[in-house]
Each structure stands twice: as structure tokens, then as C-alpha cells.
Amino acid sequence: MPSSFQLTSTALLSLCLLLSPGASLLASELMPAPADLIQALIRVEQDRQNVQAYKARHGKKLLGREAHLTQRIETGVAAASDLLKSMLAPDSSGKRAPAAEGAPEALKGRTIVLDAGHGGKDPGASGVLTRDDTEIFRLDEKDVALDVVNQLASRLEEAGARVLQTRSGDVTTDLYGRGIAARSTNADIFVSVHFNYSDLCQETPAGGRPVYGVNYTTVYTYAPAKYNLVLPGYARGLSRRLKSNQPAKTTQLAHALYQRLSDGLGLSYTPEPEVIKLMNLEKAHRARLARAAARKARGVPKAKKTRRPRSRIKSTAASRRDYRRFYSRFPKSSLPKGIRRADFVVLRQVHKKPAVLVETCFIGDRRELLRLRGKNRRQVIVDSLFQGIGDYFRQAHPAD
């Protein structure tokens, strides 16, 4: 792309920003938007144009999954522009204190996107403590994640890093928007913080019994799923990911975080063998309950299944090639223990920077829930994530 075009679009966009009602905040402060915000918004604008072009090309052929996901990406793009304005607002970077003396060198000058999972209307998983069917105590994943992320952000800033947060309060934030916003910044890494849950942690009304001790640490990295090959922009995202060697760097980051977390929390990547035994017994018990319920319900006419319309849009040769390349270059067997992969939306959207989703521990486990209630356990999590991020930068960039 010739640089003159770049200049023109930058100028145009900053003009649009000042004129659009959504940007009244920036305009009213009479402060020019920082260059990195304009760059990020240009990237989002390109996303928007790509989705529109995709829709125009396929028109009425968009059905089922593609129609749904194209719509979600479009909403995400709109949410991402708003999100970026708050993430990159001049006042939020102005308050940052200079790096404290004696802070580790590895973090100085790095930019890190932190994403506290869920938020607002979406509480995430809930850890509930009951006695005689009465709720005594409840902790939502969104609140613990936010507390941990806010504390981690301060620690990283003290060490001289610049931190961008997808949310710093209890607000509903679009899932696609988070990923798109994170991708559009010039950050070095992306870390999403979550707390895990299993149905087996909870008793069921049908008579399922809770299993205690379902608690382990997992760090997720991205892996493409075949059913997404037809998504707009998917092939391009995959090939950018492969060119930037993102999966290899992501594994390094995931490994560093897993090591520190599992040491700090005293948790492995899998439940204890005796807990696995109990989990299997309980799964069988619940399956028996389900079969009994099904037998009882027999005679009641079956609900008619509605089939989702199948898409008529085919994956492209490029997307299939990049999909195969991904798995041949980064086979599952190459992953260290504690690292798993999934096609999570937030990770899918971040193409070039190392991006991980941390399932810290199980909020659904009764013992862990009681620990998470207090300050100490959260402090351990913050310390571990902080150390892990530091380890990553020391290993990934030992020279600078």
C-alpha cells in the first residue's frame, strides 16, 4: 500500500472521529487522539470493510452458522471501536507512574493487553456454597477475574509496562469486540484471565452428587477448528498467525504462566488420580439417572427437531491449506503439559501477538472457593501471573 494512501486515510479517519457523535469525548477535550488510537481504529475500519465486502459477495447465500457469525463479527467490530477509545484514551495512559526503582528490566516498555473474563450481565461461572439447600456464599467468576486483573495491571505498571485493559469495571463487554480490539493495538501480548468450573462440582436436582477436588490449572492457546474455515477473514487470520510464528511464541507464554501458576497454587494440570476415579464414578451415576429419567419420560411425544439451515458457502483452498499447515507445524504432541488448545473467540481474533486464556483454578470447587474468598489466594495468583509474564519476556527477548 503506498504511504500516501495511508496518510490520507489517517487524516480522514481522525476527521471522522472528531465529527462522529461517538467521539464527542475526544473532540470535547480538544485533545488530538493519540497516534496509536488512530492506527488501531484504522485496523478496525479495515475489519468492518472486510465483513461488508464478504456480506456483499455472498448476499443471500449467508445461512445458519455463517449468517450468525458474520453478524457477531460485525457487532464485534462496532464494539471494538468503542472499546479502543476507552482502552487507549489519553487520560488512562497519563496517570501511569514511572517504573519503580529496582523493577525487573524485562517488563520495561512492554505493552500488555489484559482481559478479565466475562463481566456485567455475564457473570461467568459461579462458585456457590450451600448448607441445607440455603445459599451461604456465592462468588462470580467475573468479580474474581476483575480483581486479579486490576491488581496485576498495577503490578505490571509499577514494573514499567503499559497495560491496556478490555475492562476495568463490572461492565458487559462484547466477546468478539475484546479480541478485535486486542488485535488492533500494538501490544506485545494478550492475556485473558478466567476461573474454571465443572458440572461435577455441583449437585444436581436429579440426585447427582458433587465431587470435591476437581481443581487444576490450564492455559489455553488457540487452535483452528475445521467448522470455522468458512468464516469471513478466517483464512487471512490463520495465514497472518503462521507468518508471525504466533503459535510458537504463544506456547512459550502459556508455558511460562502455567509453570508459575501451578507452582504458586500447588495445582497440577489434571486432577489427582483419586479425584479422577470419583469423577468417573459420578459421571456413570449421572448417566444412570439420565437414562432412568428418559425411561420415565417415554410415552411423552418427542419434541420435533428443528434443523439449522446448512450453509452453502464453501471454505477456500487457502483456508484449508493454512489449516493443514497449522497442524503440521504445531502438532498437539508438541504442547507442554498444562497447555491446551481451543478455538476460543477472543484468541481467534488475535492473529499476530502471543495470546493465551488462563483457566486459573476451579471456582466451582468448594475448597478453592473458600480460598478465593480471601486475599491471600488472589495475591498468589497475581504474583504468579506477574512472574510468568516476566519470565516470558526474559526468555523470548533475552537480548533486549
Ligand SMILES: [Zn+2]
Ligand atoms: Zn470464564
